[in-house]
Amino acid sequence: MIPVAFDYERPDTVDAALALLAEHGEDATVLAGGHSLLPVMKLRLGAPELVIDIGRLADLNYIRVEGDEVAIGAGTRHRDLEASEVLATEVPLLPAVARTVGDPQVRHRGTIGGSLAHADPASDLPAAVLALNGTVVLRSARGERQVPITGFYTGVFSSVKEPDELIVEVRVPRTGAAGWAYEKFTRRSNDWAIVAVAVVDGRVGLVNMGPTPLRASATEAALAEGASIEDAAALADQATDPPADTAATREYRRHLARLLTKRALTTAAGV
Amino acid sequence: MSIMGTRVVRVEDPVFLTRGATYTDDLTDERLTGALHLTLVRSPLAHARITAIDVEGAREAPGVVAVITGADLDLPPALLFPAANKAMVRPWLATDVVRFVGEPVAAVLTEERYQGPDAADLVAVDYDPLPAVIDLKAAASDEVLLFPEAGTNTALGFGVEDAFDETLFDGCDVVVTREIVNQRLAAAPLETRAAAAVWGDDGRVTIFCSSQNAHIARDEIAGWLGVEKDTVHVILPDVGGGFGAKIGADPEFALVAALAKRAGRPVRWSESRSENMTGMGQGRAQLQTVTIGGSRDGKVQAYRIDVLADAGAYPRLGTYLPAFTRMMAPGTYDIPKVESRARVLVTTTTSTVAYRGAGRPEATAAIERAMDLFAAEIGMDPAEVRKLNVIAPEKFPFVTQGGVEYDSGEYAKAIERAQEAAGYAELRAEQAARRERGDARQLGIGVSSYVEITGGGAFAEDAAVEVHPDGTVTVLTGTSPHGQGHATAWAMLASDHLGIPIEKITVKHGDTDLIPRGSGTMGSRSLQTGGVAVYQAAGELVELAKQRAADLLEANVDDLEVDKSNASIVVKGAPGSKSVTFAQLAEQEKLAVSTTFDSKKPTFPFGAHVAVVEVDVESGKVTVERIVTVDDAGPVVNPLLAEGQRHGGIAQGISQALLEEVVYDEDGNPLTATFADYGFPSAAELPSFELVDQATPTPINPLGAKGIGEAGTIGATPAVQSAVVDALSHLGVRHIDMPTTPLRVWEAIQAASKGAK
Numbered sequence A: 001m002i003p004v005a006f007d008y009e010r011p012d013t014v015d016a017a018l019a020l021l022a023e024h025g026e027d028a029t030v031l032a033g034g035h036s037l038l039p040v041m042k043l044r045l046g047a048p049e050l051v052i053d054i055g056r057l058a059d060l061n062y063i064r065v066e067g068d069e070v071a072i073g074a075g076t077r078h079r080d081l082e083a084s085e086v087l088a089t090e091v092p093l094l095p096a097v098a099r100t101v102g103d104p105q106v107r108h109r110g111t112i113g114g115s116l117a118h119a120d121p122a123s124d125l126p127a128a129v130l131a132l133n134g135t136v137v138l139r140s141a142r143g144e145r146q147v148p149i150t151g152f153y154t155g156v157f158s159s160v161k162e163p164d165e166l167i168v169e170v171r172v173p174r175t176g177a178a179g180w181a182y183e184k185f186t187r188r189s190n191d192w193a194i195v196a197v198a199v200v201d202g203r204v205g206l207v208n209m210g211p212t213p214l215r216a217s218a219t220e221a222a223l224a225e226g227a228s229i230e231d232a233a234a235l236a237d238q239a240t241d242p243p244a245d246t247a248a249t250r251e252y253r254r255h256l257a258r259l260l261t262k263r264a265l266t267t268a269a270g271v
Numbered sequence B: 001m002s003i004m005g006t007r008v009v010r011v012e013d014p015v016f017l018t019r020g021a022t023y024t025d026d027l028t029d030e031r032l033t034g035a036l037h038l039t040l041v042r043s044p045l046a047h048a049r050i051t052a053i054d055v056e057g058a059r060e061a062p063g064v065v066a067v068i069t070g071a072d073l074d075l076p077p078a079l080l081f082p083a084a085n086k087a088m089v090r091p092w093l094a095t096d097v098v099r100f101v102g103e104p105v106a107a108v109l110t111e112e113r114y115q116g117p118d119a120a121d122l123v124a125v126d127y128d129p130l131p132a133v134i135d136l137k138a139a140a141s142d143e144v145l146l147f148p149e150a151g152t153n154t155a156l157g158f159g160v161e162d163a164f165d166e167t168l169f170d171g172c173d174v175v176v177t178r179e180i181v182n183q184r185l186a187a188a189p190l191e192t193r194a195a196a197a198v199w200g201d202d203g204r205v206t207i208f209c210s211s212q213n214a215h216i217a218r219d220e221i222a223g224w225l226g227v228e229k230d231t232v233h234v235i236l237p238d239v240g241g242g243f244g245a246k247i248g249a250d251p252e253f254a255l256v257a258a259l260a261k262r263a264g265r266p267v268r269w270s271e272s273r274s275e276n277m278t279g280m281g282q283g284r285a286q287l288q289t290v291t292i293g294g295s296r297d298g299k300v301q302a303y304r305i306d307v308l309a310d311a312g313a314y315p316r317l318g319t320y321l322p323a324f325t326r327m328m329a330p331g332t333y334d335i336p337k338v339e340s341r342a343r344v345l346v347t348t349t350t351s352t353v354a355y356r357g358a359g360r361p362e363a364t365a366a367i368e369r370a371m372d373l374f375a376a377e378i379g380m381d382p383a384e385v386r387k388l389n390v391i392a393p394e395k396f397p398f399v400t401q402g403g404v405e406y407d408s409g410e411y412a413k414a415i416e417r418a419q420e421a422a423g424y425a426e427l428r429a430e431q432a433a434r435r436e437r438g439d440a441r442q443l444g445i446g447v448s449s450y451v452e453i454t455g456g457g458a459f460a461e462d463a464a465v466e467v468h469p470d471g472t473v474t475v476l477t478g479t480s481p482h483g484q485g486h487a488t489a490w491a492m493l494a495s496d497h498l499g500i501p502i503e504k505i506t507v508k509h510g511d512t513d514l515i516p517r518g519s520g521t522m523g524s525r526s527l528q529t530g531g532v533a534v535y536q537a538a539g540e541l542v543e544l545a546k547q548r549a550a551d552l553l554e555a556n557v558d559d560l561e562v563d564k565s566n567a568s569i570v571v572k573g574a575p576g577s578k579s580v581t582f583a584q585l586a587e588q589e590k591l592a593v594s595t596t597f598d599s600k601k602p603t604f605p606f607g608a609h610v611a612v613v614e615v616d617v618e619s620g621k622v623t624v625e626r627i628v629t630v631d632d633a634g635p636v637v638n639p640l641l642a643e644g645q646r647h648g649g650i651a652q653g654i655s656q657a658l659l660e661e662v663v664y665d666e667d668g669n670p671l672t673a674t675f676a677d678y679g680f681p682s683a684a685e686l687p688s689f690e691l692v693d694q695a696t697p698t699p700i701n702p703l704g705a706k707g708i709g710e711a712g713t714i715g716a717t718p719a720v721q722s723a724v725v726d727a728l729s730h731l732g733v734r735h736i737d738m739p740t741t742p743l744r745v746w747e748a749i750q751a752a753s754k755g756a757k
């Protein structure tokens, strides 16, 4: 549980971090909350030559309303999402999802940017941002671009983010009073989801039902056409490719996706 | 008022809660100055022939002092469990064949600890894979042998020579049989294994290690190193949990000592959590076939249990534990005919050792599942069937079909009291209502009746008590606390005789030079052996003090008594007359006593648990709503400590029933080697525990005390498992193996509904 030797830098500004990334590219890895990166390094599954610590960049830590959206700095901790008054009224799904991540220690360290960048299909926040139709703001020394979350993920632990890019912000639409719910199914209270379902405003995000977070498109389409919750939820596992492991078979995950979607839609509908 | 039976707060906690304990890895002992750090290269394969080991690259790495392979060591492989098949010996570092993922293959000694893993990564080992043996039936087939020299995978058999009695179930109206898995568990103590060794100029080696018993560790290490016991001095710093997996020494400890000798410098080793999850001995791991028969009116007439037990790759203490399973097979029941046998097999997995309960939870789980299956078959309430079959109180001492003598018991009363406290009738009514309504959340009620054996290993224990001239007291004990609170309880026992407040009493343990003999802490033995020894020693010290005081006070010894208000000897019925304190006597002459208490027999604590669970029949998720336990271990010295033992055991019992399982894939790769994957519980998975007290004394020791340390894992596990099955019994579900995960519960419901169609 001792990582391979690495160099460490803690730049004072986002630009300095971007300059280091531009210089070192794939040899460097950004450290935010460290709660995904450090386990990977300690288990020697990853061995970056340079660790660039962005965990203390205050510039990346904010939650503010901007027009129809809420902009969230990539360095915002799960705990800050949980406690945010802005989110509680503007995007109530997010604090509720953040509250289910790990345990208090994890939530005080882990960041939304780290969670999205890590691209673990079992993580909670990526599927929530997907259900929200959010946008990922990427910046590098070359410039800035905005990528809709629907086009961000390319596979397990992979996304369109280039090695020299930093996620600087996550933008989500203000959903206000629209119905929402998060159903997370775990063995233990502080576990990763076996399956989870995020519902907001008629959109459905699925956790751990494939190599990337997924949308239950068939369910969404059925709902749009006026199908009952029961009927729409029965389609939730369509076009998914769930993994099998010690906690669940593929078939069981499909069942859970349908069940949790039904429950989440029911809660979201306020019935 | 006597201090006995009162809720004295643990004297050990202020340190633990403030500056923290001093575990082996924290030691700054000057004898360890300049120590090298050991990192082990471990096998990534479950079963393979080693064709080459190249250590050259590693030798060049920064900080490396030595890289050692099995070929460099002149330690012969050892039979870790003496009664096992003699060919099943473990090399200290594998040379020809590796037999489990995590087996040490090479040792790297570095100046600094962090240099070790980098160098270890440079050791190149070529493996030629051999087929893994994971499944116990496959192991029993002997198709693939772990030790071809042995000619068998059977490490040890119990009762396997004799054929089963074909007429055992003759005359039974109903006979039910079932295969039950008692799954493999990881002890997972918060402190992983650690050892440090240094050789002195006198030719002796001092070994600091994390263990449940210094003396057994000393004897084992001496044996493995091939030196006299006196050559080895074992010291135990604070130990952060053991649960049976730290009984005695681990092979790595002896390796640390051997390498320290070779290097001519102290060596220290502390494993990572990942190493612990494959390297530390694991528990349970039995495949049981139970058969139960009886009459339709509920009398059980015959019971049989046939066990295949998993020893892991190299037989250790786990190899012996099926003997306890057989011994306790009939549980609390008066069953006319009982048969059992057990075959212990090697597999390409981590070795098995003791784990909280060690053979008895396996027995209880089996008989309790069998009772439920029988009850379901004849359509009788499971609590009623139990009460109909338990041994009646007037039959004690009772010699069982398991071949042991139960000392005392009130089994039906315990079930009654647990039912009463749980509100059993109301719970059944609530269950019926939910079934009627077809609720998604169904209620399950599980009842267990248990008896176990404690202090079943070593019956004797030493104690020494000395009062110093300053009025303080030192107690030496052969037990070895690692969370149990002996510093508090043993001080209370001494204080009860002497009247010296516990703040002035220091309890010392875990040093083989300071304390010549001891059997340590395991099998719930400590109070009924070591505690009683301390109590007896303090009593003897009072007698000694009276004899010395008689002259001074010019009185007859028989006329003297202890005045506990000021720790002195006074003349009976003569208040205000001359007195002498223990401290004053100690000033004149050393005031010390050492003694041995030998109970000659084990005790048999018992109880009954009622578990209430909710099962979400749509998802398969189980929530434990309540656990009500009657645990009768005789009179209690300190309720706080006893309750702590019950709590911990119940948590582990619930956890075995619902969450924990060490899983290997078919190639022998561990799939649960991190805390993310292994189902270690947290407080959030547990309800508040409802404890009901009952105290039936044992006649075999003066305190009347039995062991309480393992009650929870023995009683709670089957109660919770039964409750899960009970919640689904109306759907036709009769059994679900542990852990009753959401997946398993859902699959059982699916299978039952298919069967119904």
Ligand SMILES: Cc1cc2nc3c(=O)[nH]c(=O)nc-3n(C[C@H](O)[C@H](O)[C@H](O)COP(=O)(O)OP(=O)(O)OC[C@H]3O[C@@H](n4cnc5c(N)ncnc54)[C@H](O)[C@@H]3O)c2cc1C
Binding pocket: A029, A030, A031, A032, A033, A034, A035, A036, A037, A038, A039, A074, A075, A100, A101, A102, A103, A106, A109, A110, A111, A112, A113, A114, A115, A117, A118, A122, A123, A124, A125, A165, A166, A167, A168, A190, A191, A192, A193
């Ligand atoms: C015990 C435990 C339980 C957990 N339980 C859950 C759970 O239930 N649900 C869940 O979703 N997660 C869980 N997590 C993961 C946790 O949420 C992590 O904090 C999160 O996934 C990663 O965030 P981080 O800030 O810690 O990222 P880090 O670990 O610092 O980084 C993770 C990866 O993202 C990259 N990265 C980080 N920030 C940026 C950025 N701004 N731009 C570009 N790349 C970046 C890093 O280079 C690294 O590759 C758990 C973790 C632990 C240790």
